[in-house]
Amino acid sequence: MTVIPFDKKYLDEKRAKAMPMIQAKNLWKKYGDNVVLERMNVSVKAGEFITMVGTSGCGKSTFLKMLLGMESPTSGELLLDGKPIRSEPDQSRGIVFQQYSVFPHLTVLENVIIAREFEHSPLFGKLFGSKKRAVIDEAKALLESVGLTHAINRYPHELSGGMKQRLAIAQALIRKPRILLLDEPFGALDPGIRADMHQLILELWREHQLTVFMVTHDLSEGFYLGTRLWVFDKLRRDNQAPGAYGANITYDLPVTRRKNEVPYELQTIAQESQDF
Amino acid sequence: MKRLINLTPSKPLRLLLGILPFALLLVVYLIASDARLAENANDKLLPSFAQMGDAINNLAFEPSKRSGEYLFWQDTLSSLYRLTLGIFIAAILGFTIGLLTGAIPTIYSPIAPLLTVISLVPPMALLPVLFIVFGLGELSKVALIVIGVAPFIARDIQRCTQEIPLEQLVKAQTLGGSTWQILVRVLIPQLLPRLINAVRLSLGAGWLFLIAAEAIASTDGLGYRIFLVRRYMSMDVILPYVAWITLLAFLIDWVLVKISTKCFPWHYQMTTK
Numbered sequence: 001m002t003v004i005p006f007d008k009k010y011l012d013e014k015r016a017k018a019m020p021m022i023q024a025k026n027l028w029k030k031y032g033d034n035v036v037l038e039r040m041n042v043s044v045k046a047g048e049f050i051t052m053v054g055t056s057g058c059g060k061s062t063f064l065k066m067l068l069g070m071e072s073p074t075s076g077e078l079l080l081d082g083k084p085i086r087s088e089p090d091q092s093r094g095i096v097f098q099q100y101s102v103f104p105h106l107t108v109l110e111n112v113i114i115a116r117e118f119e120h121s122p123l124f125g126k127l128f129g130s131k132k133r134a135v136i137d138e139a140k141a142l143l144e145s146v147g148l149t150h151a152i153n154r155y156p157h158e159l160s161g162g163m164k165q166r167l168a169i170a171q172a173l174i175r176k177p178r179i180l181l182l183d184e185p186f187g188a189l190d191p192g193i194r195a196d197m198h199q200l201i202l203e204l205w206r207e208h209q210l211t212v213f214m215v216t217h218d219l220s221e222g223f224y225l226g227t228r229l230w231v232f233d234k235l236r237r238d239n240q241a242p243g244a245y246g247a248n249i250t251y252d253l254p255v256t257r258r259k260n261e262v263p264y265e266l267q268t269i270a271q272e273s274q275d276f
Numbered sequence: 277m278k279r280l281i282n283l284t285p286s287k288p289l290r291l292l293l294g295i296l297p298f299a300l301l302l303v304v305y306l307i308a309s310d311a312r313l314a315e316n317a318n319d320k321l322l323p324s325f326a327q328m329g330d331a332i333n334n335l336a337f338e339p340s341k342r343s344g345e346y347l348f349w350q351d352t353l354s355s356l357y358r359l360t361l362g363i364f365i366a367a368i369l370g371f372t373i374g375l376l377t378g379a380i381p382t383i384y385s386p387i388a389p390l391l392t393v394i395s396l397v398p399p400m401a402l403l404p405v406l407f408i409v410f411g412l413g414e415l416s417k418v419a420l421i422v423i424g425v426a427p428f429i430a431r432d433i434q435r436c437t438q439e440i441p442l443e444q445l446v447k448a449q450t451l452g453g454s455t456w457q458i459l460v461r462v463l464i465p466q467l468l469p470r471l472i473n474a475v476r477l478s479l480g481a482g483w484l485f486l487i488a489a490e491a492i493a494s495t496d497g498l499g500y501r502i503f504l505v506r507r508y509m510s511m512d513v514i515l516p517y518v519a520w521i522t523l524l525a526f527l528i529d530w531v532l533v534k535i536s537t538k539c540f541p542w543h544y545q546m547t548t549k
Contacts, residue, residue, distance in 0.1 A: 070446060089449035100441035103448075105465045105542050114461060115451035125457035155542045168447075175452055 019082060021046040021178075021211055022067070027076035028246065029062055036062050038246030040076070042230075046178070049205055049212045051222035054232030059247040060215050063232075064181055067213060068093055080179075091115075094172030096185045101168035102156045108167055109152040112139040115174045139174065145207075146170045146200060162193035166200065173208060180205075182214040186221070198225060229253045323512035331512040335501075347501070355498040356524070358414065359486050362421025363475060366482075369422065370429025371471050377430070378437025379463055380455070388434070395427035400488060407493060417489040424485040425478045432474040436467055469543040472536040476529055483525060 020043035027040040037059040044050060052060040065071040066078055072087040079085065080092075089095070102111050116135040117127050127135055143152055146166040156164055165185055172180060182201075186194045202225065205212055216222050222229050231251035238244045285293060309322035323331075336348035373391065377384045403420055410416040440463065448458045487499030494500040498521055505513045537544055 068446065068450075089446050091450060091452040093450060095447060095450050097443045097447070100443035101447055103444060103462060103466075105540070114448075114453075117461070118448075118451055118453040118457050122454065122457070125453070125461040155545070157542060157545045171447070172450065175450075177450070 020044055021081060022085075023077070023079040023082070025077040025079065027066075027078055028074045029059065029066065029071065030074045030246070034243035035246035038248060040248055042249060042252070044211065044228075046211050047209060049214070049225060049227045050230060051214045051216055051226030051228070052230045052232060053216055053219050053222045054247065058232040058234065060230075060232045061183060064183055064213060064215050067179070068095055068181055091119075091175040092177055093179045093181055094175065094177035095181045096165065096168045096172050096183070098184045098187050099164075102164060102171060104156050107153050107155055108143065108148055108159070109136065109139055111156070111167055112143060112171050112174055115171065119175070139170075142170050142174055143167075145204070160193075162189050162197060165189065165197060169201070169204065173204065176208070178211060180210045180212045182212065184215050184217060187217060194221075201225065223255055226255050229255055320509040320511055323515070327512045328516050331510065332516045335513065347496075350496055351498045351501050352520070352524070354494075354496045355486060355490065358417050358490075358497070359421065359482055362418045362486070363425060363479065363482050365418070366422045366424075366426040366429055366478070367471060367475050370426040370474070371433055371467070373426075373430040374433025374435075375437055375459065375463060375467060378434040379459060384434075391427060391430055391434075395431055399424035399485060403489065403492065412493040417486065417494070420485045420489045421482050425482050428478050428481065429471070429474045432477070433467060433471060436470040437463060440466060466543075469536050469540040472532050476532050479525060479528060483521065487521075 022042075022044040024040045024042045027037060028035070029037040040063070052063070054060050062071060066073060067085065069086050069089045077084060086092075095101075103114070106114060113127070113132070113135045114125070116138070117125050120131065120135075121127055140149070140152065143149055146169055148163060148166050148170065151159060151163060156167065159167065168185070185201075186197050189197065198221070201212075204210070214222075214225065216225075229251070230249045231253075232247045233250040234245055234247045235250060236245040305322070306325075309324050312319045312322050313324060332348065336346060339345060340347050373387065377387045377391065399420060402423060403416075406416040406419050406423070410419055444462060445458060448462050453461065486497075487502070490497035490499030491503040498517055502514050502517050
């Protein structure tokens with residue numbers, strides 16, 4: 001009789017692959033009497049690209065903030081790898097906001113290496129000499145991958161909106177987070193630059209094997225980028241008490257079609273979303 | 277004709293318009309002074325520029341008969357020493373309190389209400405207390421400046437700290453920054469130009485407290501001299517001294533602006549955009 005050796009590590013790995021990375025279990029979020037999210041049950045596997053759309057105030061940003069740890073659930077659970085997600089932002093989750101994401105008093109290069117300096121220099125938050133050179137090389141490589149090599153010594157106020165967002169993305173990636181959160185990152189950009197940014201973010205998503213959550217107002221952008229699109233909306237409404245019921249994910253659509261097409265049945269919604 | 281709000285004077289015209297009020301004041305003074313002196317050569321109220329020059333020449337370039345010191349420079353040095361020391365201590369104190377209360381909620385809760393109340397106490401009303409506690413020496417004058425200026429700086433810095441976008445603090449945390457690191461690398465560098473601003477704004481109050489303290493109990497200083505010669509109605513000393521103090525205040529302000537634009541270029545370009 002052969003005995004199969006019990007390999008805990010192997011089993012854990014296998015289990016981890018099957019287990020969803022993010023799980024929401026009966027998640028509620030209320031501010032006082034105002035219910036923002038109700039009864040959310042959803043699970044996300046590692047490597048998915050989730051895009052979230054919906055009207056303003058429907059809780060998609062709140063959900064993103066909960067993933068980030070800026071807000072905690074009122075009731076229910078939000079799990080990362082089966083454990084409650086930390087109720088404080090940390091380096092496991094990178095973030096790019098629509099604006100104010102970069103430090104105005106640091107140059108492009110300094111904005112990126114500051115993350116490594118936080119890591120290696122607990123007292124001063126600053127590196128010197130050979131350690132600094134090593135970090136600079138790493139940062140330069142990353143800045144090249146987002147196309148900012150020519151601007152590494154400029155300050156953020158000297159950059160265009162698109163370049164600022166490129167910098168914010170590079171900054172978010174240097175600590176190698178597994179999850180990247182994007183809060184309407186391209187909302188303020190011109191359409192042409194936006195298309196460039198779409199290519200960039202898709203490349204980085206593949207290259208760094210990220211799990212991405214992106215809030216957007218643009219439905220076609222959501223379909224183009226995501227592997228899965230969530231529409232947030234309220235299932236129940238009480239016109240006398242608009243805050244009485246919360247939103248939930250009303251559509252959870254896997255996006256498997258050709259990436260640049262909006263499915264026919266959703267084209268009318270896409271048209272409406274222009275008016276958001 | 278364009279609307280008045282759309283009319284902007286050209287650059288040379290702007291310069292001319294800027295100088296005009298100064299020139300006018302000067303001319304008005306000259307005429308008035310001449311008229312009074314013509315009536316009574318011993319008039320003390322509006323001395324001529326020659327009289328003022330003489331008075332300052334005596335104080336600045338001839339040793340005092342009593343102590344052998346050059347009084348004008350001695351006064352300037354003492355006053356500047358007190359002012360810079362007071363403002364320096366107030367800036368450090370105010371910056372620390374403002375930063376910590378603005379950045380850390382558990383420090384804000386106990387300190388902020390106290391700070392608000394303290395900043396409402398009129399510092400001049402505390403001057404007797406300072407004289408009683410610290411004596412009539414240098415300490416009480418510096419202490420008055422500190423007490424008068426530090427709460428203002430602290431509240432200003434506290435407000436500036438709270439105005440730094442939350443996004444930046446969240447971002448720093450996702451980059452792995454601890455509270456200490458975020459203070460040192462994100463908040464303090466961004467607050468330094470704002471501290472210089474706060475100091476500039478508080479210098480006016482600083483001069484006020486300095487001159488008040490010197491007027492009441494001192495043996496030298498610009499404020500002391502002005503109040504001393506008031507007894508003899510020596511406008512020929514008082515007016516140049518006031519002009520000198522104004523010039524000093526202007527120079528200090530100018531130096532601070534220069535330092536700030538030189539060291540923190542990103543701050544200025546950020547705010548003009």
